Amino acid sequence: MATFEVIGGHRLNGRITPQGAKNEALEVLCAVLLTPEKVTVSNIPNILDVMKLIELLGKMGVDVEKIDRHTYSFQARRIDWDYMESIDYQKDMSKLRGAIMVLGPLLARFGRGYAPKPGGDKIGRRRLDTHFIGFEKLGARFRYDADTSFFKVEADKLRGAYMLLDEASVTGTANIIMAAVMAEGTTTIYNAACEPYVQQLCRMLCRMGARIDGIGSNLLTIEGVTSLHGTEHRMLPDMIEVGSFIGMAAMTRSAITIEDVSFENLGIIPQQFERMGIRFEQRGDDIVVPEQEGYEIESFIDGSIMTIADAPWPGLTPDLLSVLLVVATQAKGTVLIHQKMFESRLFFVDKLIDMGAQIILCDPHRATVIGHNHQIRLRSSVMTSPDIRAGVALLIAAMSADGRSIIQNVEQIDRGYESIDLRLNALGAEIRRL
16 A cells, blocks of 8 residues: 655745546547447546546447557457456456446447446545436336345337436546437436536537437437447546645746636636635646645635535536635634535545644535644644545645655545646656655
8 A cells, every 4th residue: 555755845936738538538538339430539537536437448348549648549340258257357346436338328329337436535425326217217127136245237229318317427427428328219318417528428429320409508409319429539638636736826826828728628627716715817728726825715705604605517516625625724714625526535624633624514515614824734644545636635734744755545646637746846846656
């Protein structure tokens, strides 16, 4: 198990480019199963979760060619169904939550799909009902084997249908879209997730020959086609990395430039950091964060305490709340962080409290943060990364703290952030991988 040794207190300076979007990668890589033709994807982040998915696709029978560090081609001419029903497949796939999205493409193209109960972050209940209710609306039969924790979906023929999703699930929406693009007739999906990642998936599918209207909205209309062909696709920069770097710069009082951020696809993220009092400037498609000695959290117009909460897109992505929370510990003022979606994601705050942060965990979903205004530095500590986003939040805290901190289980951070230690050291951080 790898560990980071972090010497805090260094101010950073320089330019950094965000990696390709992790969440988009998990969707578009599953979509290569929809066609026997070659699909080339670029700007793929070299992170554990994505590399595991690429390895899984290869074991499933997909021809995978690495063109360069961030570009791969895929050709799913055949599927190894013997592997798909094996114990090895169950073990390989159960390590990766995003792999559940192979079911939609397999169901659309081959009329069947198998998947074990997926793994992923331990951040609370993450139900899959939306996926399977959507498949059933399209005419699929769903079975769950409780003894093996194995999901099976099968269909003689998928037919378009109207559906109102019970929640705007990103992976659920993506899975249903990929099943519906080759269903007979028209599919209407209301309350669809409309994150930029889902928009990117839809545009990629349209280049492959799919017919999708309403991209970017929560109402999608899909006219089924009989087959799809190959294409080329480039992924967006990762908005979570962009937000993490903005927060990191403010927390360490550093001056950095974040390059090629695709600003138009960041949604409300820049505005939320502005409400935390963090200054930055957009220059073309770059974000320039100047060195600032302090930042003050805004209050609402009536003078009440600022509340920052996650919401379906175009609301704030829940993946950034951990970063916003840790940044608030050195702000001037008070903020209530409300994590609505996952009931275990805020439990990492006890590690920040041990470092001297003033945080009241109100309940599993809400935490009140009283900022130090940089008057009191966080203390160094020994801590363990519980999940991807909390892991990078703890890394930011350690970079701003006095002295030497240890972060254990950094494989969690590696699942979502490519070579983060090397990239931050290039800006002047002192992070050593043990």
